[in-house]
Amino acid sequence: MNPLLLVATREFRQIIATRSFWITLLILPAALIATQFAARFIAKPVGSAYVLVDESGRYAPAIEQRLQLIHDRQVLTELAAYAARWGIRPQGAWAAGSHGVSEAEIAGFEATGGVAGAEAQIGRVKPKDAPDFRPSPPEFIALPPPAGVITDQGPARFGATLAPHQKGEVATAFGSRPLTLGVYIPADLGGAGGPIRMFTNGRADAELIEQVRGAVSQVLRVQSLRASGIDLAALAKAESVSAPISVSAPPGGSGRDSLALRSALPLAIAYVLMIAIVISGAWLLQSLLEERSNKLLEAVLACVTPEDLLFGKLLGVFGVTILMVAVWTAGAAVAAFAFHGVIAQMVKPALGLLSSPWIPFAIAYYFLAGYLCMAMLYLAVGSVSENMRDAQGYLTPMIVGITLPFVLVVNAVLRNPDGLLPRVLSWIPFYSPFAMLARLGSGVSPWEVAGSGAVLAAFVALEMVAIGRLFRANLLRAGQGMRLRDLPRLLRPQSA
Amino acid sequence: MKRFGGFTAVDDLSFEVPEGGIFGFLGANGAGKTTSLRMALDILRPTSGAISVLDRAPGLKGSGEIGFLPEERGLYRQLTAVETVTYFGRLKGMALAPARSAARALIDRFGLTAFADETVEKLSKGMAQKVQLAAALVTEPRLLILDEPFAGLDPVNQAMLEEVVLERARSGATIVFSTHVMQHAERLCDRLILIARGRKVFQGDQAQARAQLPTRLTITAQKAPRGLPGVAEVRSLGPAGEGWTDYELALAPGASAADLLQACTSDGFPLRRFETRQASLHEVFLHVVGEAEAEPQ
Numbered sequence: 197m198n199p200l201l202l203v204a205t206r207e208f209r210q211i212i213a214t215r216s217f218w219i220t221l222l223i224l225p226a227a228l229i230a231t232q233f234a235a236r237f238i239a240k241p242v243g244s245a246y247v248l249v250d251e252s253g254r255y256a257p258a259i260e261q262r263l264q265l266i267h268d269r270q271v272l273t274e275l276a277a278y279a280a281r282w283g284i285r286p287q288g289a290w291a292a293g294s295h296g297v298s299e300a301e302i303a304g305f306e307a308t309g310g311v312a313g314a315e316a317q318i319g320r321v322k323p324k325d326a327p328d329f330r331p332s333p334p335e336f337i338a339l340p341p342p343a344g345v346i347t348d349q350g351p352a353r354f355g356a357t358l359a360p361h362q363k364g365e366v367a368t369a370f371g372s373r374p375l376t377l378g379v380y381i382p383a384d385l386g387g388a389g390g391p392i393r394m395f396t397n398g399r400a401d402a403e404l405i406e407q408v409r410g411a412v413s414q415v416l417r418v419q420s421l422r423a424s425g426i427d428l429a430a431l432a433k434a435e436s437v438s439a440p441i442s443v444s445a446p447p448g449g450s451g452r453d454s455l456a457l458r459s460a461l462p463l464a465i466a467y468v469l470m471i472a473i474v475i476s477g478a479w480l481l482q483s484l485l486e487e488r489s490n491k492l493l494e495a496v497l498a499c500v501t502p503e504d505l506l507f508g509k510l511l512g513v514f515g516v517t518i519l520m521v522a523v524w525t526a527g528a529a530v531a532a533f534a535f536h537g538v539i540a541q542m543v544k545p546a547l548g549l550l551s552s553p554w555i556p557f558a559i560a561y562y563f564l565a566g567y568l569c570m571a572m573l574y575l576a577v578g579s580v581s582e583n584m585r586d587a588q589g590y591l592t593p594m595i596v597g598i599t600l601p602f603v604l605v606v607n608a609v610l611r612n613p614d615g616l617l618p619r620v621l622s623w624i625p626f627y628s629p630f631a632m633l634a635r636l637g638s639g640v641s642p643w644e645v646a647g648s649g650a651v652l653a654a655f656v657a658l659e660m661v662a663i664g665r666l667f668r669a670n671l672l673r674a675g676q677g678m679r680l681r682d683l684p685r686l687l688r689p690q691s692a
Numbered sequence: 693m694k695r696f697g698g699f700t701a702v703d704d705l706s707f708e709v710p711e712g713g714i715f716g717f718l719g720a721n722g723a724g725k726t727t728s729l730r731m732a733l734d735i736l737r738p739t740s741g742a743i744s745v746l747d748r749a750p751g752l753k754g755s756g757e758i759g760f761l762p763e764e765r766g767l768y769r770q771l772t773a774v775e776t777v778t779y780f781g782r783l784k785g786m787a788l789a790p791a792r793s794a795a796r797a798l799i800d801r802f803g804l805t806a807f808a809d810e811t812v813e814k815l816s817k818g819m820a821q822k823v824q825l826a827a828a829l830v831t832e833p834r835l836l837i838l839d840e841p842f843a844g845l846d847p848v849n850q851a852m853l854e855e856v857v858l859e860r861a862r863s864g865a866t867i868v869f870s871t872h873v874m875q876h877a878e879r880l881c882d883r884l885i886l887i888a889r890g891r892k893v894f895q896g897d898q899a900q901a902r903a904q905l906p907t908r909l910t911i912t913a914q915k916a917p918r919g920l921p922g923v924a925e926v927r928s929l930g931p932a933g934e935g936w937t938d939y940e941l942a943l944a945p946g947a948s949a950a951d952l953l954q955a956c957t958s959d960g961f962p963l964r965r966f967e968t969r970q971a972s973l974h975e976v977f978l979h980v981v982g983e984a985e986a987e988p989q
Contacts, residue, residue, distance in 0.1 A: 199752075202782055210770055491766035494839075495827065497735045498760040499783035501752060671735075 199500040203508025204515065207483050211516045220475055221520050225527020243335045244376040244401055245368050248408075249347045249354055251383035255412045259379075260338060262411040263404075267334040268302045268310075274331055275314055282326040284318060333370035336404050342366065342375075351380040351393035362397035376400045379408055385416075459613075459637030463606065465559055466633040468521055469566050470602045474595060476517040477574040481587050483509045484578030493671060502668040506579075507660070510571060517567065558636060558645050565652045566629025570598055572659040579667040597626075605630040613638035622648045625655035694727050694890075695739045701727040702738075703890040709868055709883075714861050716877040716884035717870040720981055724890035725870040726763060729839050732868075733760055746835060756784040759833035763840040763870075765824045769813040773799055773823045776812060780827040791830065798826035802852070818849050825856065836860055838869035842876050854880060874974040888981045898973065905971035905979055907949055909941045912965035921955050922947025936964055 197205075211217050250256040279285070309316065311331050318329050341347050345357045358378040365372040377400045382389025392412060394405060422428055484506070487493040496505060573594055581587040605627050608617045613635045621627040622635065628648050632640065694702040702724040709715045719725045730736040731743055734750035743750050746757055767776055774795045781791030799808045802822040804815075812820055821844070828836065838857070842850050857880060861867050871877055877884060884901065886894040894901060906924060912932045917923055922943050929938035943949065949968040956963055971979075 197782065199783055202779070206768070206771075206779060210768070213770060486768070487766075490769065491764040492768070494730070494735060494762035494764060495760065495766075495780070495824070496783070498733045498758070498762075499752070499755055499780060 198504075200504040200508040200511065203500060203505055204511035207509050207512025208515045211479055211483070211513065212519070217479075217516065217520075221523055224524050225530070228528055229530070243333060243337060243370070243373055244404065245337045245339045245366055245373040246377040246379060246404060247339050247341050247345070247358060247375065248379045248381075249341065250381045251389070252381070252385070255381050255385075255415050258415045259408055259411040262407055262414075263334070263336045263338070265299060265302060266336070266407070268305065270335070271311055271331045272302065272305060275311075275329065278318070278329050282323055284321050336401070336407070337368045337370060337373055339366065339368060339375070347380075351382065351390075354378065354380045355393065355395040358395055362395070374399070377404055377408075381412065385412070459610070459634065462559055462633040462636040465563055466602065466606065466630050468524065469563055469629065469633070470599065472517045472521055473567060473570040473598060475520070476513050477571065477594075477598075479516065480509065480513045480571060480574040481578050481581075481591075482584065483513060484575060485581060485583055485587065489583050497671065502671055503664045506575060506664060506667045510568075510575065514567065514571070554642060554645075555636060558649075559633065561649055562629045562633050562652075565649070565656055566633070568656045569625055569629060569652065569659065572656070572663050573598070575663050576666060579663060579670050601627045602630045606634050609634035609638075613640075619644075623651055625652050628652050693738060693740045694724075694731060694736060701890055702731070705887065705890065705892050707885050707892060707895055709866060711866050712861070712864060713882040714857060714867040714869070714880050716881035717868055717887070718872065718874070718877055718884055718977065719870070719887040720872055723872075723887045723981075725887065726839055727890075728887070729760075729837055729868070729870060732837065733758070756786065756831040757834045759828040759831060759836040761825060761828040761836075761838045761841055763843060765821065765844075767812040767820055767823060767827075770811055772809045772811050773804055773815065773819075773826075774808045776823055777826045777830050781830040784831045786831060794830050794832075795826065798829060799823075802826060817844075818846060821845060821849055822852075825853065829856070829860070832865075834865055836865055836867045838867065840871055841869055842871060842873060850876075874972070874977050878973045886977065886980055893980050893983075894976075901973060901976045901980075902971045904976050906945060907943045907947070908969045908971070909943070909949055909952070910965065910967045910969065911939050911941060911963055912936050913939060914962055917941060917956075917961065920952060920959075920961065922952050932964070938965075 248256055248259060250259075305314075315329055322329075341354075341358075342361045345361065346353045355378060358375075362375045362378070364374075366375045374397060376397050378395040380393040380395070382393075385392065392408070394400070394408070418428070418431070421431060487496050487505075500508070577587050577590040577594060581590070601621075605618065605621050608615065608621065609631060612618070618631055618635055621631040622640075622644065624631075629652065632645060632648055636645075693700065693704060705724070705728060717725050717729070727736060731738050732745050732750055734752065746754065748754070768779070771779060774792065777795035777798060778788070778791045781794055782788060786794070796808065799805060802825070804819055804822055807815055807819060812823065815823065825841075828838075836857075841853055841857075845853060854876070857867055857869070867880075869876075869880070878898070881898065883897050884895070885892060886901075894904065910929070911917060914935055914937070916926055916928065916937075917939060918926055923941050924944040924947075925942035927940045929940055932938050941952075943952065949966075953966055955961075956966070
């Protein structure tokens, strides 16, 4: 076997035999799976229940209608997001995307079957791998007075008998919820009956209180207007007027949501690339310093060239990194597809990017070249350090040097993938892997990928030559710190 | 020649090691021994000059024919003893099965059978040193280069190493070892080279080395042996009783003790004792290297 491969194999075996490797390897999938479990079993449902006693019966319909309107508006927004995510072009009030929905539109939505009608329409046109649409439960759930709650002896008695039920959760049609509010509206509201009495559990939703107040106020206003002799039919007509709105979505999935969706995979790979570099960089350093620390450098150099030793170590650590990324990917896939959670909904449409024949190659290339480009920095530090203590001094600036381009590039790309800054950064080697990965989802041209890739390849080749020479020159300089002014001489060939 | 920046570590050093036998590479600390050996192994490249090892330029081609035990010795702590020796065998071009088989044989030979599959970090220092030696020998090299091989070894392991060196030499291998401990060189070396400040100050066999110092004798005579042929120095050691006195003599370069004894006999110079004492390698080293070190640079 080639000495380089022998070195790589030994490095690979040595790293995967360490406990820290297994902890690193398993921590991310474990966290993903735990998150999904937590989301499923631990997360508390939102929303709360309320009990309404309306002695006159004049206000309850208005309150219920108002709260139903809030829920319908929420469902329509969710339907619009669902349609955009899965590329469904529906007919109806939720077709125009997520924007402010008027009461008239909501009425129209209800008239065409509401959620059930929308689900029937979705069922006919949705992609096979798209999950069923599941509307969120209402945020405020009306409950009849629980058994034992006295509603016909005034508000004080109502509040007192309701209080025990407000200590825990109560059963609703959507599962258990806290009973946060009891509302008692006397028959002679504002007169002898006094004000609306509200009994909270101490954590009542301010919006619910505000909606109740608003609905009752509206009824009272109408009563007042009627008493003033105003034509109620004209008033109702005037109230139904809504400003016409036409919302135009960007064509061909170029909207921000679609861009984020298509960029999810390459961006995730850019993240993984950065994490992989930082984690495996520590292994590279330890590996590179091992022979020197253990005083076996000479014995090894009598058997292999410095270049075989250097790049064998790089290959071995890269192999470990690929194994780690593969396990993470598998873990993420299991978490996503087994739990059908939010991740699954993100991952499935994001994979659509891979349908372009050259994109998978571009992603693989930029991952590999980006890894090599950054890993060379660790090799350079390892080459000029005698031990980990020496190397620690270089690590902080180096990690900042690696993460800064990443943060800068990803932010710039997400703001405007075709802006000047992302396009310029795509040609600068330390930035280009992240920039190109981040931009792949926005439709970057193949020639730009090829050109930037060629520049990156040339740079990595130069790095390999330079660091090979640096490593050779510094191999046996025990106790002799490297000075910056020595660098040009050390980078010359045959300087050992 | 080898320079490190402005420092000349090896200067105008030329020598040839005959095939077979044990060749001592002797010099004080910092004399340039390790640098010279590193150049022979292509770990370092000479600043100028040419090197030929086993009839070719230094390099990894045919590295299996060369075994090397460096002065600084370490091992991969997570590998077992057998894995370590096998790994070095494979790095030198052996296939896996022969390398593993040779490793097992050497581990057995050095009495480490019970520890063959223990990781190096669990071995004692002495055991680890044996594993290092096994790694150097795994390919049964034609040329074995040992840099300060006895440094750090206890007397038992020193004896074991001497035995291995002699055994390899008897089987036809060439051994080159560097040391500054002359007792080892005296016991093992057929030929040797002495270097000081990176320069060769002597090359030859042990007899030639000893001839660098005048032959010394101790005699017991009735009068001072001044004027006898070949005597360069006379020092009285004190009375030996009954009118006899002990003297220490140093002969002039080229003079022999046998000639002096013959002169004493033919001249009727009475003697009760006539003992010759050859210079030790240690004395030669101090004399030759000391002079070279004393020279202004």
